Amino acid sequence: MKLVKNIQNIARKVLINEADAIRQLSTFINDEFASCVQAILQIRGRVIVTGIGKSAIIANKIVATLNSTGTPAIFMHAADAIHGDLGMVQKDDIVICLSKSGETPEIKVLVPLIKRTGAPLVALVSNIESFLARQADYVLNATIGEEACTLNLAPTTSTTAALALGDALAICLLELRNFDSRDFARFHPGGSLGKQLYLKVDDIMVNNEVPVVRLDTPLKDVIIEISSKRLGATAVVDTEGILQGIVTDGDLRRYLQKGADVVDANAAQLMSPGPRTIEKGEYAVRALHLMQQNSISQVIVIEEGKVCGFVHLHDLLKEGII
Incomplete structure (x- = not known):
């Protein structure tokens, strides 16, 4: 039990250390940070992010975040840069x-070479008095008190702080570019996230037949329509084709359990009026929300009150939206 408590205390101490460091970063957001953001907005080239060791790993993540939120960026390893990769840096970057x-040997070699390209240099450092900070055009202050490592050696809190500051930079750029969900969808077309942002009910309903009956359709034919179209329900329309209600498997069971007349029964007697619908052209994720909110497994797609199709919960599962 003592060992368990010790493990918990160590973990909590790490998290508190890193959380405090990130909170402290907010006090370092100053005019220079804002000027750096403005400079990035004005460049015609790309943001090139570089570092060595653990900083290189964080640099890769910052590049990924920038690219996915509308700011073109590439990663350049600091060691590789002085062996040929510096050629990727152009004056418009x-x-x-x-x-x-800010004092590692590779950085000290690299900085003058970057300056020679004419590209502005941003230092994201924990030591604002360092060689790198003194040479930079802009300094992003990522100063921390100490690492979470009990030896104060392993990059832990410092890399977390750098990552958080990179996120702050990326989100500032996102908002100033008026980057919206449609832009996000263009950059994230794959996976469930992308599909939530671009897939519409029109794309899904074409895979289903459209079960429809009239108000006066007899019970027998209602059952055949539901069974043949395999969606567990049918829309009910009037003579003008305007949606009036829905008959589901559950509606049929409840009607029969009442012991009601089955000989002369028709769709008007069986249906539930005012079914949940979604307009053609709406996003599929909206259909999912309707199903979740109302505990139903299908939504009728309509256009000007007329039935266009059905979207079933299974369709959304198949598309990976859920």
Whole structure:
């Protein structure tokens, strides 16, 4: 039990250390940070993010976040840069260099070479008095008190702080570019997230037959329509084709359990009026929300009151939206 408590205390201490460091970062957001954001907005090239060791790993993540939120970015390893990769830096780019100390040998070699390209240099550092910070055009202050590592050696809190500051930079750029969900969908077309942002009910309903009966359709034919179209329900329309209600498997069971007349029964007697509908052209994720909110397994797609199709819960599962 003592060992368990010790493990819990160590974990809590790490999280508190890193949370406090991120909270402290908010006090370092100043005019220089804002100027850096404005400079990135104005460049005609790309944001090139570089670093070495653990900073290189964080740099990769910042690049991924920038690209996915509308700011073109690429990663350049600091060690590889001085062996040929520096050729990717053009004067219309801006370079963000990550380094806790700002004094590593590779960084000291790289910085003058970057300056020679004419591209502005941004230092994301924990030591604002370092060589890197002094040479940079913009300094993003990621100063921390100490690492979460009990030896104060392993990059832990410092990399978390750098990552958080990179996120702050990316989201500022996102908002200033008026980057919206449609833009996000263009950059994330794959997976469930992308489909939630671009897939519409029109794309799904074409895979289903459209069960429809009239108000005066006899019970027998209602059952045949439901069974043959395999959606567990049928829409009920009037003579003008305007939706009036829905008959589901559950409606049929409840009607029969009442012991009501089955000989002369028709769709008007069986149906539930005012079914849940969704307009043609709506996003499929909206159909999912309707199903979840109303505990139903299908939604009728309509256009100007007329039935266009059905979207079933199974369709959304198949598309990976759920």
